[in-house]
Amino acid sequence: MLESILRDQCQLDPTRPVLAGISGGPDSLCLLDVLRAAGYPVIVAHFNHKLRPEADLESASVSGRARTLGLPFVTDSADVRAYAGANSLSLEEAARTLRYRFLFAAARREGAQAVAVGHTADDQVETVLMHFLRGAGLAGLKGMETLTLLPVFDPEIPIIRPLLTLWRADTEDWCRAHGLEPHFDATNADQTYFRNRLRHTLIPELEKYNPRFKESLLRTASALQGDFAVLQDVLDKAWTEAVSGTGAGWVAFDASKLAQLSTGLRRNLIRRAGEMLRPDSRDFGFDALERAAGFVEKPGGKQVDFVNGLYLFAESGKIYLAEYEADLPSAQFPQVSVQFPVNSKQCDLGNGWALTIEHQPLDTVHCPLYTDNWSAWLDADLTGDRLTVRPRRAGDRFTPLGMESGSVKLSDFFVNVKLPRRARAGWPLICAGEEIAWAPGFRIAHRFRVTEKTKRVLHLEIKRLP
Incomplete structure (x- = not known):
């Protein structure tokens, strides 16, 4: 035998x-x-x-x-x-x-x-x-x-x-x-x-x-080993469908697909991700797995602690399980590192993103205003020919649409709109001179909005290139 x-x-x-x-x-x-x-x-x-x-x-x-x-x-x-x-x-x-x-x-x-x-x-x-x-x-x-x-x-x-x-x-x-x-x-x-x-x-x-x-x-124990093998087959299929990416110190799940799974499957997928990130951890504990599975279903906060230096957070339709010190991916964000002028109809913003620019008379504008955070209609006479794209600077302030007077720290604005921390330093800002005219993905500046006095419209759009 x-x-x-x-x-x-x-x-x-x-x-x-x-x-x-x-x-x-x-x-x-x-x-x-x-x-x-x-x-x-x-x-x-x-x-x-x-x-x-x-x-x-x-x-x-x-x-x-x-x-x-x-x-x-x-x-x-x-x-x-x-x-x-x-x-x-x-x-x-x-x-x-x-x-x-x-x-x-x-x-x-x-x-x-x-x-x-x-x-x-x-x-x-x-x-x-x-x-x-x-x-x-x-x-x-x-x-x-x-x-x-x-x-x-x-x-x-x-x-x-x-x-x-x-x-x-x-x-x-x-x-x-x-x-x-x-x-x-x-x-x-x-x-x-x-x-x-x-x-x-x-x-x-x-x-x-x-x-x-x-x-x-x-x-x-012998019977449960057979059951465990069956579960691994189910997990393999769910893992393929629910995991959207992995890297050094992190695993990303498609939030909607993960939320559709049963609580038990969510627990086991998170356990498997935890074992990948912390292979020396022999047991993650039911309470930690249940807390993580609950966060997936209702990610009410920014993040939740898991165990052994790992945490979960929700971002842009994904649920991440990551090490606190992990260098998380930023390729999904437009990112710039230097200031450059907007002097063509299309500007490269890195990571496959581009800014397009089009001047239009007001009477030709048929698009709804301020409903798409990745498109902006600005008063061209106010922006003039001095548009630039740059990353943020220390001390930057911003007057978002709707704030008729005063301004806010750009750093506070990014926190309030939940822009991921790692994307903030290189986030592209559309500026007219020294003034931020548009924070793409979020708001235009109040002063540059289209009003009844506007004669020419500058249409800006940021999108991923195919």
Whole structure:
């Protein structure tokens, strides 16, 4: 059975090496023996966590075992306690991060096709129960998979867990039957650790209600893995339809398409986007996902915090999930960097935008006035021949249509009309001399409006070029 798991579920190539994470315990020694018996080239890898006095002895034992079998051996160590303290992690999480970082780096360096670890059915039960107690969704309740990628460690080399159908007692029996002498980690009995409390206290208590509790939970995890695979197919289709763009530190959704989806699909799409942006985050939490899904439905504010330095905001028909420090795209906006005169019928405004200019006698104007923010009809005698286009300047003030006296800071005006911050510095302003005559996309200046005294009209329009 294990050979078929290695071949069919782990999808291993018998001609390429497998890097096996070997601690020296019964599970990992069983794994090593199984891989060798199946004929796979094995690289033995051991990470010394330096957490116990016997850690160096165990490392030497694994090294000796590899040498006896004639197998290549790679090893490393780190101060897990210091790393945990510096990164505000539990010892368990810090040890996992450093161990996997070493294993995948070694696999990449040695040309291994996969990283193999010795997780058993007991580990699966404990993992699923931990996720359940934390309030995880389907992604957590399905538990560990036999073959999967961990992009935060390596985007291409998979991790395989061929022993997930064996119980811990089975690996111990295997070691006895094959004359293997494993080490037993004394900290596995230390109930300071959450997993050990589940193993030694909670699970035995649950077995009083169902003597086959572990088997039942294992079957549930297996069933949920099938459900999760179906959901991924649905998500793939929804992702293709709803995502309008991605970049370094951001994902953009089509707001209308995202809003049409069920709350559950929205949650899962946002989770997937979050996993892309924060691949080292193992759980985003139901509350954060529900808050994000609600924002999509009714984006009442400018933005909403998500988790881990990510936030959502709505803009120009899109919903962005982004890092606060992300360099968000501005290609959808007209942008200029210098001042230049308007001396032709069409001016380039960058990013595929253009300004067109046309002089007309008043009696030929048949277009509605002031209804299209991307078109402007100005009094040509007031603008004269001194029109220029420029970006904003420090101290700019503007008198928008309807304000008969006084002016406002242009910076405040941009905030009030919700022009995205990143578009403000290069936003094109149409000026008559030193005075702003039109803020395209928003308002013309009150003084340059067409009135009953107007004799000639200047028609300006900004549009995307085909």
